[in-house]
Every structure is written in structure tokens, then in C-alpha cells.
Amino acid sequence: MPDLSQKFKVELSAEVRAELQAECRRQSVSAARVRRARVLLMSDENHAEGRRRDWEIAEVVQLSERQVVRIRQQFVKEGIQSTLQRHTRSDAGTRKVLDGKAEAQLVTLCCSTPPAGRDSWTLQLLCTELARLEIVESVCPETVRQCLKKTSFSLGAQSGSAFQKLIGHDSWPAWKKSSMSTNNRTTRSTR
DSSP states (O other), rough: OOOTTSSSSSSSOOOHHHHHHHHOOOOSSSHHHHHHHHHHHBTTTTTTOOOOHHHHHHHHHTOOOHHHHHHHHHHHHOOHHHHHHHOOOOTTOOSSSOOHHHHHHHHHHSSSOOOOSSSOOOOHHHHHHHHHHTSOOOOHHHHHHHHHHHHHOTOOOOSSSSSSOOOOOOHHHHHHHHHHHOSSSOOOOEE
């Protein structure tokens, strides 16, 4: 791994240092935000005790060395606020392909009889059928698999329903064997 400590030096002014120290003392701040502030404080070149090494910082704040390097890089490139705040994911506003109504129709479709010439539904067959019935525009097999996993439906099950069959004690051979009573005493009386 190349030494990036020389390339991205953190030099904090007195105001920024005071702001980061206040951030570390606040009670209502996330642990990740405090950890990032501590990394920046320990990485400061202008600190009276001097800048700590990356491995020392990583050990104190319980991060990897690479994460410490990334926090310093982000501070130098983007500034303090961007470094302390957690970024939102790029796909955070994306709509789900299978909403509740579509999931219910998928489970109903799985419980129905498969197409002619097939013993059971496959994920690909379910995807094409959902698109043909115009329940969704398009869906990938992985989305269908995750939806069926969430409902604990098994394509290979014999039951034909989306819910698992409850197994009673009568169906277990071991239960029948252990529940039989015997006439022989296994313990002796001490009287």
C-alpha cells in the first residue's frame, strides 16, 4: 500500500480544532461522527504533541489504517462538514420493484398450478409470468427469490402453499418411541 500520509496532510486551525473537540464531547452525536472527529484531531500536523501515525490512530479509534487514510483524504479534498457527515446512498430513493400487492400476487402465482409441461415454477418462469400479467414491467430472478425467501415459500416443497406445514409430534418416529410406557421398573425401590 503506498504511503499516502505525506500526500494528504491535515492542518487544523484553532477554530476547527475547537469545533472538533466540541463535537467529541457532545452527547447527541453518532459514534461514527465522533470517531471521524477523533481521527482528524489525532492526524493534525499542528498539534502540540505532533501528528500520530496511522496505525496508532487506527488502534485508538478501532478502525483500519485504510479507513484512517480515507478520512484524512476526504477532509483535505472536501472539508470538515463533508467528512463528518454520513453520505446518503445513491439508490436511497429507488422504488421497490415488488411492493406488497405485487408480492401477494407473486405468492398466489406460486401456489397455482405451473404451466403445461412443467412440474413446478422456476424463478425465470415466475419473472416472465409477472411481466406477462403486467403486475410489474420487468423483474429479475434474484428479486423474486428474495421475495419468496421472505415469505418462506419453497419452490421445491410438496405442500403447494406459501406457509410451512407445522410438524406434529405424531409424525416423528423418535417421539413415538420415547412416549411409549413400559411395565418394567428401571429403578429399584429403597424401602
